Amino acid sequence: MASKIQENLEQSNNVYITTFTEGHLALPPAKKYAVLTCMDARIDPARAFGINLGDAHVIRNAGASAKDALRSLVISEQLLGTQEILLIKHTGCGMLTFKNEDAHAAVRTNLGEAAAAEIGGLDFLPFPELEEAVREDVRFLKGSKVIPEAVTISGWVYEVETGKARRVV
């Protein structure tokens, strides 16, 4: 028995394939770059950032965390040839609204001690100030020895209220 969400995927995909003509694209991103942004539901990277199918890796996690994305970024660059990273956080991010202790308390209260023990001291990587978090993540990537100096890195803020992306660093 499919859920409504699963039915929506199947029905939407059945329509998508009727006009799909891009089955020839190669595995490595054609324009050799990676976009790292948040999982937030209000961001559509392809449309908002002008990414054509096949052009770029798109990495998304809670808060567009560079630390969390490091495994994916190393694979993107060392094995699939990307040479530039656009790091894009956004206004109204959930990561601005809680602290690590709040997330751990929610897990303990909602799911119990066994769940709390499973994640242990996990860093949920929240941040208190948006632009400073963009700068800090760009510094982290520039300071990492697994991201070569030749990789171009820029940091941006996307405004969910206006659709505007503006460069921070």
Place this chain on the structure above:
Amino acid sequence: MASKIQENLEQSNNVYITTFTEGHLALPPAKKYAVLTCMDARIDPARAFGINLGDAHVIRNAGASAKDALRSLVISEQLLGTQEILLIKHTGCGMLTFKNEDAHAAVRTNLGEAAAAEIGGLDFLPFPELEEAVREDVRFLKGSKVIPEAVTISGWVYEVETGKARRVV
């Protein structure tokens, strides 16, 4: 001096904002679900999976790894109210083409010993067989105590050659 990639973002975004009308959307995903898929350049989740702006979290990493996405999934469910996960891996995935030792060798050869030391024994999370990897990740999520049993989880394969998404589990 902006790179061509950065110029493309700015120019595309300047066009995007001229028709942007969705600045009112709330932070929690309206349809209360999360899609976890790969960073692969050939996937456009919004179009291929029928995700309207504001409806769902979209988490993307190398290989659509559930383990790698656990921090984001816990935030999605415990703090932002999502109740369903669609896990979607894909044909032709880069993660099928290498082993952990290949990735570590690439880092050591291209970037040197200091870079290799920085990532230590990092698990790049490659997998040798696609559908089994989907099943294994769904088992991992269902077995995790931080994903409540009430969360609906399904596993899919997206075919980059045809645009088709088909359910595995």
